[in-house]
Amino acid sequence: MLKVNDINVYYGAIHAIKGVSFEVNAGEVVTLIGANGAGKSTILNTVCGLLHSRTGSIEFLGKPLGGTPAHKIVEQGMAHVPEGRRIFLQMTVEENLEMGAYTQPRSTIDPNLERVYDQFPRLKERRKQIAGTLSGGEQQMLAMGRGLMSSPKLLMLDEPSMGLAPILVEQIFDIIRRLHEKGTTILLVEQNAQMALSVADRGYVLETGKIVATGTGQELLRNAAVKKAYLGG
Amino acid sequence: MSFLNNVITGISLGSIYAIIALGYTMVYGIAKMLNFAHGDVIMVGAYVCFFAMGSFNLPPVVGVLLAVVVCTVLGMVIERLAYKPLRAAPSLAVLITAIGVSYLLQNSAQILWGAATKTFRPIVEGSLTLVPGQLSVSYVAILSVVCCVVVMVGLTLFTGQTKMGKAMRACSEDKGAAQLMGIDVNATISMTFAIGSALAALAGVLMCSAYPVLSPTTGSMPGIRAFTAAVFGGIGSVPGALLGGILLGVIETFGKAYISTDLSDAVVFAVLIIVLLVRPAGLMGKYVPEKV
Ligand SMILES: Nc1ncnc2c1ncn2[C@@H]1O[C@H](COP(=O)(O)OP(=O)(O)O)[C@@H](O)[C@H]1O
Ligand SMILES: [Mg+2]
Numbered sequence: 001m002l003k004v005n006d007i008n009v010y011y012g013a014i015h016a017i018k019g020v021s022f023e024v025n026a027g028e029v030v031t032l033i034g035a036n037g038a039g040k041s042t043i044l045n046t047v048c049g050l051l052h053s054r055t056g057s058i059e060f061l062g063k064p065l066g067g068t069p070a071h072k073i074v075e076q077g078m079a080h081v082p083e084g085r086r087i088f089l090q091m092t093v094e095e096n097l098e099m100g101a102y103t104q105p106r107s108t109i110d111p112n113l114e115r116v117y118d119q120f121p122r123l124k125e126r127r128k129q130i131a132g133t134l135s136g137g138e139q140q141m142l143a144m145g146r147g148l149m150s151s152p153k154l155l156m157l158d159e160p161s162m163g164l165a166p167i168l169v170e171q172i173f174d175i176i177r178r179l180h181e182k183g184t185t186i187l188l189v190e191q192n193a194q195m196a197l198s199v200a201d202r203g204y205v206l207e208t209g210k211i212v213a214t215g216t217g218q219e220l221l222r223n224a225a226v227k228k229a230y231l232g233g
Numbered sequence: 234m235s236f237l238n239n240v241i242t243g244i245s246l247g248s249i250y251a252i253i254a255l256g257y258t259m260v261y262g263i264a265k266m267l268n269f270a271h272g273d274v275i276m277v278g279a280y281v282c283f284f285a286m287g288s289f290n291l292p293p294v295v296g297v298l299l300a301v302v303v304c305t306v307l308g309m310v311i312e313r314l315a316y317k318p319l320r321a322a323p324s325l326a327v328l329i330t331a332i333g334v335s336y337l338l339q340n341s342a343q344i345l346w347g348a349a350t351k352t353f354r355p356i357v358e359g360s361l362t363l364v365p366g367q368l369s370v371s372y373v374a375i376l377s378v379v380c381c382v383v384v385m386v387g388l389t390l391f392t393g394q395t396k397m398g399k400a401m402r403a404c405s406e407d408k409g410a411a412q413l414m415g416i417d418v419n420a421t422i423s424m425t426f427a428i429g430s431a432l433a434a435l436a437g438v439l440m441c442s443a444y445p446v447l448s449p450t451t452g453s454m455p456g457i458r459a460f461t462a463a464v465f466g467g468i469g470s471v472p473g474a475l476l477g478g479i480l481l482g483v484i485e486t487f488g489k490a491y492i493s494t495d496l497s498d499a500v501v502f503a504v505l506i507i508v509l510l511v512r513p514a515g516l517m518g519k520y521v522p523e524k525v
Contacts, residue, residue: 048413049412050409050412050413069412069417070412070413071412071414071415071416071417071418072415074412074413074414074415075415079413080413082409082410082413086407086409086410086413087410088402088403088406088407088410089406090402090406091399091402091403091406095399098396098399099399099400099403099411099414099416100414102396102400102414102415102416103414103415146414150415
């Protein structure tokens with residue numbers, strides 16, 4: 001579904017991503033784990049078209065994405081739930097969800113709203129509330145719900161557990177598991193390696209812009225180097 | 234009666250400021266830039282209407298429509314050529330560019346239409362007498378207030394209810410996130426300039442109908458006052474622009490009537506400074522702390 005081939009991404013002179021390749025197949029949950037500053041967000045932002053790689057190529061659903069602007073990539077079926085949630089704080093919950101369906105025909109909005117509200121009953125209770133007044137966990141649910149509003153073929157989540165209390169982290173990962181069971185393809189970026197690897201089919205470990213290890217979630221959980229660096233010994 | 238007359242004059246002048254201020258505020262809200270050329274678009278609109286009615290003998294309605302169309306296109310062209318290439322540039326560079334565009338418009342007007350002032354024929358004439366011999370309201374004043382109300386209601390419905398309007402609000406909050414929703418941010422910015430410039434054209438025609446002198450610098454003082462009104466009300470806030478515009482018109486009119494004609498601008502700015510000392514974000518603006 002997604003094929004990233006040897007991309008190099010720069011911020012001015014800073015070489016942030018150094019020859020990274022990976023792929024995500026339909027129906028899989030794939031995770032990219034790595035410490036703060038490893039380049040995880042940079043990779044997602046490049047895949048979704050907010051940033052562009054200097055060399056290398058990205059293929060989505062068999063078509064090369066090179067240079068396609070971000071808003072066009074959304075139409076092709078990719079949803080990116082960015083780091084820090086980035087919901088529209090001054091808009092209502094429902095307006096945020098409507099924005100998530102911006103590229104979709106009007107007729108799909110209501111059924112999609114129903115689906116998202118089923119998934120996140122809390123959002124339904126608060127549909128008329130201004131998003132800025134939601135708690136951190138609710139905001140993350142809104143960000144994910146907004147991503148799902150376009151019925152994406154690929155859902156990319158950038159650190160959905162960031163800044164949440166452990167119980168909410170559990171909830172978020174339960175939701176990811178449920179989405180996986182329903183067949184949603186997910187690319188999950190996390191610092192919380194333990195949780196991420198436990199829901200993922202496969203994972204890649206990123207260090208200072210390079211992929212240093214790859215394997216199934218279980219393999220990486222047992223991998224000694226990964227254990228030492230990311231799982232607290 | 235002179236008090237009531239001043240209130241009426243102040244509100245109608247303020248309505249025109251509010252229409253201009255809306256353009257300033259919308260562009261600021263989305264593009265996060267102060268478009269100092271906005272006032273000069275007013276002037277272009279007034280000239281278009283002037284020639285349409287004067288040289289081509291077209292009816293006033295057609296003159297206004299032509300002014301709106303020309304300014305809409307002009308606003309989009311300015312954005313595309315002057316501001317879009319600077320999307321990632323520091324805000325100071327954008328500000329200087331905007332001042333440059335302002336002079337470019339004034340000088341072009343001077344070359345095309347001459348520096349001499351022209352007498353603008355109001356789009357509506359006459360007035361409505363409320364108390365014979367004492368209190369009357371010009372039709373231009375009534376029209377200004379009506380236009381302001383229609384524009385406000387229209388914009389409120391547009392940004393609150395339509396898909397495009399909501400996309401505009403999304404862009405004004407977070408352009409990156411808006412792009413991730415599939416919103417074409419460049420097209421949205423362009424549309425904002427189009428709307429703002431259309432409003433400027435309308436304001437220009439109303440302004441020149443109320444104060445019928447037209448020259449290449451006609452737009453600059455109303456532009457600055459409307460900018461003040463936008464800051465006064467809270468830049469980026471649509472109801473703030475309305476409130477700021479009306480208040481500014483009233484303060485200016487009362488300053489002229491009861492303090493001094495020469496000092497009316499100083500009075501306006503004194504009030505602005507006091508308001509900003511008490512409420513740094515303006516009357517209706519939200520104080521947004523810098524994100525860390
Ligand atoms: N806008 C930027 N300008 C310059 N350098 C950046 C920018 N964003 C990220 N970086 C750098 O790129 C590297 C990768 O950052 P990022 O992708 O945010 O990492 P992660 O998401 O894994 O924490 C870091 O060294 C970071 O300092
Ligand atoms: Mg990150």
